[in-house]
Amino acid sequence: MLEVKGLTVAYGLVEAVRDLNFSVARGTVVSLVGPNGAGKTTTLNALSGVVPVAAGGIALEGRDITRVSSHRRVAKGLVQVPEGRLVLAGMSVRENLELGAYRRPSQEVAGDIARMEELFPILADKRETPAGSLSGGEQQMLAMARGLMARPKLLLLDEPSLGLAPLVVKMIFEIVKELKSQGQTILLVEQNVYQSLAVSDYAYVVENGSIVLEGAADKLSADPAVARAYLGQTV
Amino acid sequence: MNVLGQQLVNGLFIGGMYSLFAVGYTLVFGVLDILNLAHAAVFTMGGLAALWLVQSAGLSIWAAFPLATLLAGVLGLLVNQVAFVPLRRRPDTYFSGLISSIAMAIIFEALAMQIFGAHNVRFPAGTVPVVIWRLGGITITLLQVEILATVVLLMVTLTQLLKRARIGKAIRAVAENQRAARLLGINVDGVIAFTFFLSSALGGAAGILFGLYFDSLSPDMGRPIELKGLAVIVLGGMGSVPGAILGGLAFGLSEVLTVAISGTSNLRDAVAFTMLFAIMLLRPSGILGKGRTREA
Known part of the structure; x- marks a missing residue:
């Protein structure tokens, strides 16, 4: 569904994300997780075409959309x-x-x-x-x-649980699960690593503008390094 | 009593034209938070274009009115493209846009002067048939009725367009949050251009009506109404369309009532602008203005 190759976004001289490679397969939920300021929102905004891409390419359903204007991307799904x-x-x-x-x-x-x-x-x-x-x-x-x-063919969700009460957060993730069961393809950006891995098929861990780790979501949540860094557990 | 009644009626017609003119300012301000100071020049160009179509092209006013209105709209597209689009990414876009729109106004005024000469011109006699009614001592002309009907029709159309039409909702979305509008798939630059078209077409229409009502047009006819239009949108609430309509009527009425009560026209503008200060003290956001919240 989505193929991202070598994506680099710069604000002035500062590179907010650098050489990102990731993909989202049709019908799956994929997470970008990582700390605040890692470049996750910047990545989504580059996908939507509201911040300019410095280098790299974005393809939706096999077609390059790197230079397509933001409103046409919505029309493309x-x-x-x-x-x-x-x-x-x-x-x-x-x-x-x-x-x-x-x-x-x-x-x-x-x-x-x-x-x-x-x-x-x-x-x-x-x-x-x-x-x-x-x-x-x-x-x-x-x-x-x-x-x-x-x-949407691909739904980008940016921090859907941010600032919400725990009960509401639970409802939001229930809805993500429901959408997934209907076959909706989703790219999810979250700081709430534990819950987002629980609804995802695959995940990328982003730090300082680069992908530092990737894998099947269940494998990542079982990974002691991920647990230590993001799930607040001491292993 | 009849003098007062007559002045109230006159105030309604003049106020209606102020409203029509000021709505154009407020549309652009509501969407972009920017003042288009070429608006008064487009108002002038609309009036003069209609005059040319009637006088030199031999069209009836019924054909000339929509054509000149469209032409004014096209001038609005030009103002957007030349005076605003190139500056949009600059950090000082609000101020630089203000200045470049003044530059456009000066260019339009100079062109008008070159084409029509620096003197007052008027629509040929009989452009609108002279019909006069007297109702209980109050005189109303066919022209006045036609002007008011045109103003009401344009206002109702605009309000419905903004409320119900797809493009109207898109304009409101862009006015509220450009980033959100972009993410919804709205072509924000296109919507802004259309807003300029709409705003300038209304301004041009006001110019034609003004020229007919006062039976006089000139390349600098936009100057006095420019400041009044700005006062009207402050009075009504910046960016509010119903506010501009109410503000225009209030302004027109205050002008004619001052003349009726004081017996001279010397104090007319002084009272109207004093009212502006009074409203700003009592309701700093204008009659219908809301405290606008802008995103950081």
Whole structure:
């Protein structure tokens, strides 16, 4: 589904990520994990085309999209649910969902909204509420539903659990599992390493802009080095 | 009483044109947080283009109005492309855009002067048939009714477009958060260009109506309304379309009422701008303005 080769992103003279190589297979959930500031969000933003790529290439379904503009990437099925959710606070829940389907034929929108309200029942209750007055967890669900409205081939989730209460975090990961069981391909960026490995098939550990470790998610969570560095366990 | 009634009616028409003009400022400001100071020059160009179409091309005002409005919209695209797009990535884009839009205004004004001469011109007699009604001592002309109908029609269309149409929702999304809009698949640069088109078309339409109402056009006719338009959007709340409409009406009414009460037009602008200070003291964000929260 996604092939990334030698991806380098620089802010001025500082390289935020350097020579990243990774891939996401169709129907799998892949995690990029690592500490704050490792370059995970930068990587997703490069995939979405909102930060320029200094070197390397990005291919979606075998086609190079490195120079494709950000809105065309969404049309091609590469959709990001950003960190901090970025819901449109002044617009209603329904309008946010409609804008998620901006690149889709309008006759499919009503049906897709109904599907989203089934997956996230809270959104049905708050249809006409301004998105800005939702709680953090509700905003995260709205952001995910809005991303799904684009019918992504590849869904990029950036820190979906950030700043949420433990119970809500659990719900968010349940939804990721549910999406996975429906066959949705997902690239997940998380600081919550333990939970994200639990829902992933494969994972890459990013540190200081480079991949330092990769492997099947269950192998990584059993790896004593990973456990020590990221899972807060002393082995 | 009739004098007062007459002035209220006049204030409504003038205020309606102020609203139409100011909505153009507020649209661009709402989306980009930037003032397009070429707006008044586009207002002038709209009026003069309609005059040319009527006088030299022999079109009726009904054909000239939409054509000149479209032309003003195209000038808006040009202003965006020349004065704003090249500066968008600069850290001082707000200030440099302000200056480069003034430069565009000066260029437009000079071109207008070259083409139409530096004197006042007017639509040929009979462009709009002169029909006058007297209702209880208040005089209303067909032209006034047509102007008000046009203003209302354009405002309702704009409001519905922003509320319901796909492009209207995209404009609101870009206004709220450009990054979020980009990630939703919205062509942000295209939406910004369209906003300039819309804003300038409305400004051009206001210029045509203004030229018809005051029966006078000139290359510098945009100057007095430029500051009034800015005052109107501050009055109504920066970036708020209904605020600009209300602000325009309030401004127009305050002008004519001052004339009616004081008996002279000397204090007209002084009172209108004093009202601006009063509103800013009482409601710093304007009549309908909200405290805008910007992302860091």
